[in-house]
Amino acid sequence: MAGRFDLPEPDAFTRTYWDAAAEGRLLIRRCRACGRAHHYPREFCPHCWSEDVAWEPASGRATLYTWSVVHRNDLPPFAERTPYVAAVVDLAEGPRMMTEVVGAAESPAGEPPAGELSAGAELEVAFREGIPVFRIVRSAIGG
Amino acid sequence: MVARRKVAVVGVALSDCGRVDDATPYALHAQAARRALADAGLDRSLVDGFASAGLGTLAPVEVAEYLGLRPTWVDSTSVGGSTWEVMAAHAADAITAGHARVVLLAYGSTARADVRAGRRTGTLSFGTRGPLQFEVPYGHTLIAKYAMAARRHMIEYGTTIEQLAEVAVQARANAALNPEAMFRTPVTVDEVLAGPMIADPFTKLHCCVRSDGGAAVLLAAEEYVRDCRTSPVWVLGSGEHVSHAAMSEWADFTVSPAAVSGRLAFERAGVRPDEMDFAEIYDAFTYMTLVTLEDLGFCGKGEGGAFVEKGRLRVGGGGLPVNTDGGGLSAQHPGMRGLFLLVEAVRQLRGEGGERQVRRGADGALPRLGVASGTGGWFCSSGTVVLGV
Ligand SMILES: [Zn+2]
Numbered sequence: 001m002a003g004r005f006d007l008p009e010p011d012a013f014t015r016t017y018w019d020a021a022a023e024g025r026l027l028i029r030r031c032r033a034c035g036r037a038h039h040y041p042r043e044f045c046p047h048c049w050s051e052d053v054a055w056e057p058a059s060g061r062a063t064l065y066t067w068s069v070v071h072r073n074d075l076p077p078f079a080e081r082t083p084y085v086a087a088v089v090d091l092a093e094g095p096r097m098m099t100e101v102v103g104a105a106e107s108p109a110g111e112p113p114a115g116e117l118s119a120g121a122e123l124e125v126a127f128r129e130g131i132p133v134f135r136i137v138r139s140a141i142g143g
Numbered sequence: 144m145v146a147r148r149k150v151a152v153v154g155v156a157l158s159d160c161g162r163v164d165d166a167t168p169y170a171l172h173a174q175a176a177r178r179a180l181a182d183a184g185l186d187r188s189l190v191d192g193f194a195s196a197g198l199g200t201l202a203p204v205e206v207a208e209y210l211g212l213r214p215t216w217v218d219s220t221s222v223g224g225s226t227w228e229v230m231a232a233h234a235a236d237a238i239t240a241g242h243a244r245v246v247l248l249a250y251g252s253t254a255r256a257d258v259r260a261g262r263r264t265g266t267l268s269f270g271t272r273g274p275l276q277f278e279v280p281y282g283h284t285l286i287a288k289y290a291m292a293a294r295r296h297m298i299e300y301g302t303t304i305e306q307l308a309e310v311a312v313q314a315r316a317n318a319a320l321n322p323e324a325m326f327r328t329p330v331t332v333d334e335v336l337a338g339p340m341i342a343d344p345f346t347k348l349h350c351c352v353r354s355d356g357g358a359a360v361l362l363a364a365e366e367y368v369r370d371c372r373t374s375p376v377w378v379l380g381s382g383e384h385v386s387h388a389a390m391s392e393w394a395d396f397t398v399s400p401a402a403v404s405g406r407l408a409f410e411r412a413g414v415r416p417d418e419m420d421f422a423e424i425y426d427a428f429t430y431m432t433l434v435t436l437e438d439l440g441f442c443g444k445g446e447g448g449a450f451v452e453k454g455r456l457r458v459g460g461g462g463l464p465v466n467t468d469g470g471g472l473s474a475q476h477p478g479m480r481g482l483f484l485l486v487e488a489v490r491q492l493r494g495e496g497g498e499r500q501v502r503r504g505a506d507g508a509l510p511r512l513g514v515a516s517g518t519g520g521w522f523c524s525s526g527t528v529v530l531g532v
Contacts, residue, residue, distance in 0.1 A: 005268050008276035040277040040389065066298070066396060068290035069343040070282055075266045078282040086287040086342070088390055096391040100281045119298040131280040 005075040008131075016055055017041055022130040026058040028093055039095035060125035062089040062134055067101060067117055089123055089134055100133045102126060149365040150235040151375035152530065153245075154183030155486040160356030160475045161325040164256050168198055169209045171251030171357035176210055179359035184372030185245060190361075192216035192237060192246030194230040196479055206249060216243040222385065223519020224425050227481030228404075228526025231362065232381035238364045245367060248485075251357030252477035258353065265353075274389050286350055286428070287342040288390055288521035293430035294344060295396035300445035302433065304344050306452060308335035310429040311348045311472050313456040318469025320458060320499035325354050326473045351427045351471035351480075358482040360489070376489045379414065379512075379529045382407025388523055397445075399431070400525035401516050402438035408514070409440070412529035416440035419529075420510030421464040421491055421501045423484035425518040426471045432456070435516055436465070439527070464501045467491055481517030485528065488513045492532045 010018045020027045030037045033050035044051045067087040073079060085101040101123065116136050123134040156178030158171040166174075172195065180187055193214040197203035202219040218233050220226055227248060234246035257263045271279045283291075296302045312332055318324035330348060338346035368375045384403035387393040409416060416439055424439075426432045433447035441463060442450040455462025468474045468487040475483055491501050494509045501510045509532075516527040 005271070006280050006282065007271060008279055009271040010276060011272070014276060040274055040391065066291040066295040068287040068294060068345075069340075070284060070287045071340045071342065072286070073266050073282050073284050074264055075268055075282075078266075081282065084282060086281055086283045086291065088291055088396075096393075098278050098281055098283055098389065098391045119295075133281075 003076055006077060013043055014041060018130065021127060021132050024127050026060055026125045026132045027055045028058045028091065028095060029053050030056045037093045037095050039091065039097050058125070059092045061092040062097070062123045062125070064101065064117065064119060064121040064123055065090050065096065066119070085117065087134065101136065102128065102133045103135045148239045148241065150238045150362055150378045151365060151368050152360055152378065152485065152489045153185065153363045153368060153371040153373055153375060154179040154359070154361030155489045156182050156359050157323060157475075157483070157486060158251060158357035160323060160477075161354050162255065163253065163355035164259070166253065166355070168251040168253050168357070169206065171253065171355070172206050172249045173210055175251060175357040175359035176247055176249045179247065179361045182373060183361050183363070185361065185363070185367065185370060189245045189367065190214070190247050192234060192243035194218040194234055194246060194248045195250065196221050196226050210249070212247070216246065222524035222526075224427065224479045224481045225517030225519035225524045225526040226479055227360070227485060228381065228515055228517040228528045229383045229524070231360065231378065231485060231528050232383060232526060234362050235378045235381065238362060245361065245363045248360045248362070248482060249357070250359070250479060250482045252479065253355045254478045255353045255355045278389060283390065284342060285521060286345060289428040289430055290342040290345045291390070292396040292434075292522060293428070296430065296434060297344070299397055300448065302448035304336065305332055306448035307344070307349060307429040307433060308332040309451050310426070310432045310456065311335045313451070313454060313460070314426065314466050314470040314472035316454075316457050317464075317467050317499055318473035320497070321468045321474055322497070324469040324474040325352050326469075345428065348472070349429045351476040352473065354475045354477050356475045356477045358486050360482060360485050374493060374532065376492045376530050376532055379531045380408045380410070380412025381526065381528045382411065383524070383526045385524045386522060388520070390521065393522065397434065399434050399438045399518060399522050401435045401518060401527060404525040404527040405439040405516060408527035408529050414512060414529060416514075419463070419512050419514050420503055421467055421488075421513045423467070423488045423513065423515040424465055424470075425480060425484065425516060426466055427476065427480070429472065431518055432465060432470070435518065439514065439516055458499045458501055467496060467499050467501060481519075481526065484515040484517055488515045488530050492530060
């Protein structure tokens with residue numbers, strides 16, 4: 001673990017989430033008492049404090065709320081990854097999620113892949129080494 | 144109705160600031176504390192309360208001991224850069240309640256020297272466990288978080304990068320009048336935009352300086368004011384609010400927690416934002432100044448971009464002087480800047496601003512009311528204090 005700052009440290013409860021992600025599935029938590037979904041996952045419902053909460057596969061669809069193309073991060077291994085697109089997205093099920101948008105565009109070094117990034121852009125989940133990230137859904141209208 | 148025991152700021156000071164390579168954070172706490180006591184002219188034996196984000200594992204015990212204090216009231220609230228506005232509020236409440244008579248707030252940091260000496264990285268790691276495990280894979284740096292918030296404001300309200308740059312330009316203009324500021328050479332909007340990109344849309348000058356430095360503030364019950372060599376600056380009202388820790392838990396990136404702390408502070412002080420003669424606003428990034436001005440009620444939501452244009456934030460700029468010392472963008476930012484806001488607000492209200500002194504109207508009268516609003520983390524927390532003479 002030493003020397004890398006991008007590795008999540010799962011615990012007994014979140015192991016389910018990361019195991020699913022390793023298999024290419026994004027999970028959220030949904031409360032049976034109030035019906036609301038949440039992310040990041042908690043043992044109980046942060047909205048109503050019910051403990052009647054279960055894992056649920058997310059659709060993997062999301063829209064882009066905001067983003068920043070990061071050019072400086074001296075924590076390994078991010079320095080090798082810059083520029084990358086830090087993003088916050090709204091999952092179709094409601095919860096908001098911190099993530100990265102990958103493959104936004106082929107971009108020359110140092111240039112933000114700005115063209116396709118816009119508020120509300122439709123995204124779909126992808127997985128990079130067991131980590132859920134998002135990519136832009138290229139318009140399928142008429143195709 | 145029984146009158147509430149009033150509370151005044153009676154002593155303020157900065158330690159050596161800017162580039163301080165040969166002092167420990169303890170020494171900077173102590174230097175600022177000694178200077179604040181000397182400023183007030185109060186005997187140290189009167190200090191029975193101590194508040195600090197502190198150092199070590201028993202904050203604030205280590206710093207209290209270093210200072211030779213054995214307080215009967217302590218606070219180590221740690222909510223980021225806004226800690227000091229929240230602590231000042233707690234201290235004022237303790238004094239009002241009769242649980243303390245004189246409270247010292249002290250801070251010191253060698254953030255700049257630590258990075259230079261390799262004692263820490265420039266980008267901070269906050270860990271990988273608990274909720275952070277859902278954030279660390281994505282490289283959301285502190286600057287990126289603020290950049291994402293700024294972008295959302297630009298999307299929703301059409302705020303421009305030039306308007307955000309105006310905030311940096313005016314902070315530097317005020318810093319040019321402050322001999323204690325770290326960077327004093329004026330900059331232009333074009334120079335801000337042309338700087339190296341850190342996390343878009345923020346180039347380097349949208350981000351605060353990284354300095355060393357400390358500060359101290361001394362609050363006292365009204366019956367001790369007459370023993371001080373300084374004229375009192377009264378704590379009129381305060382408010383605090385905690386929002387989120389994970390960015391995904393923040394409902395609206397265009398509204399800072401100052402919207403709540405500011406409303407509470409103004410309500411409790413019984414004054415309106417438009418009565419303020421100046422504002423000291425936590426500005427680790429240009430967007431913080433702009434959105435906090437909106438959220439404190441100096442302009443409407445979404446109007447911050449227009450509000451900061453035309454030099455209105457400059458001392459003598461004809462608008463609302465903001466960050467009269469040059470702010471975190473140009474003067475000092477050792478990591479938890481909130482205490483510097485209180486120091487500068489008190490100096491302005493005492494008329495000790497020198498070249499950067501705020502004046503009311505054409506007759507050159509000194510300011511009577513000011514507000515200090517601290518923001519902590521990444522819009523995680525806010526503390527607002529209204530001060531007056
Ligand atoms: Zn629920």
